Amino acid sequence: MNTQKMTAQTGQTQWLQQYYRLHSKIYDATRWTFLFGRNEIITEIHNARAPARILEIGCGTGKNLARMARLFPQAELTGIDLADAMLKVARKKFAAMPQRVTFVSKPYEQPLAPDNPFDLILCSYSLSMMNPGWEGVIDCAARDLAPGGLMAVVDFHDSPFRAYKKWMALNHVRLDAHLLPKLTERFQPVTQKICPAYRGLWTYFLFLGERRA
Numbered sequence: 191m192n193t194q195k196m197t198a199q200t201g202q203t204q205w206l207q208q209y210y211r212l213h214s215k216i217y218d219a220t221r222w223t224f225l226f227g228r229n230e231i232i233t234e235i236h237n238a239r240a241p242a243r244i245l246e247i248g249c250g251t252g253k254n255l256a257r258m259a260r261l262f263p264q265a266e267l268t269g270i271d272l273a274d275a276m277l278k279v280a281r282k283k284f285a286a287m288p289q290r291v292t293f294v295s296k297p298y299e300q301p302l303a304p305d306n307p308f309d310l311i312l313c314s315y316s317l318s319m320m321n322p323g324w325e326g327v328i329d330c331a332a333r334d335l336a337p338g339g340l341m342a343v344v345d346f347h348d349s350p351f352r353a354y355k356k357w358m359a360l361n362h363v364r365l366d367a368h369l370l371p372k373l374t375e376r377f378q379p380v381t382q383k384i385c386p387a388y389r390g391l392w393t394y395f396l397f398l399g400e401r402r403a
């Protein structure tokens with residue numbers, strides 16, 4: 191990694207840690223108003239598979255992991271996130287069943303378990319915040335998945351409004367229709383869907399794809 195890229199990523203990590211120190215306190219109470227499709231992607235996964243080893247990259251406050259713990263009672267769950275404040279909230283959700291989940295507190299930059307790969311990797315509204323770094327994270331995830339394993343992504347897609355994109359960029363979210371092309375190149379699509387939010391102020395997408403052999 192060159193020095194310039196490392197500095198940009200380190201700056202991004204520090205910014206996100208600081209941002210989520212405050213936002214972790216109001217995250218679960220507020221994000222249902224705009225992070226759409228999170229329950230739906232888990233329903234799609236449930237309809238497709240019963241994964242035994244699950245990783246969520248950028249698991250935040252653990253909402254998705256808690257839902258998957260209920261739907262997949264036999265599964266081993268891992269959540270990685272760079273923001274300790276978010277993981278603190280996530281750990282509380284698993285206080286009664288700490289053995290169900292492993293939390294890893296660091297940026298996802300290297301495969302976590304290439305020798306014991308995951309059957310499912312979920313990225314829920316995390317890739318659009320990884321600027322720079324999202325392409326590397328998708329490549330790493332492909333290396334962390336078992337052959338035929340599922341990559342599941344729900345995230346912001348695009349907006350026709352330049353002012354809205356600028357506003358989102360101020361919050362470190364890139365809304366540029368940039369994720370789906372890379373995902374479809376790296377994984378064999380199983381399902382993909384683009385949906386409007388707030389009458390088309392922005393669109394978000396759901397993607398399920400299989401690791402290519």
Ligand SMILES: C[S@@+](CC[C@H](N)C(=O)[O-])C[C@H]1O[C@@H](n2cnc3c(N)ncnc32)[C@H](O)[C@@H]1O
Pocket residue numbers: 206210221225228247248249250251252253254270271272273276296297298299313314315316319320323
């Ligand atoms: C918008 S939140 C989404 C949280 C959760 N996935 C959800 O659906 O509610 C994005 C999360 O990704 C985490 N994140 C961003 N970049 C990351 C990286 N490079 N490695 C690990 N976590 C990251 C942030 O700290 C934050 O908790």
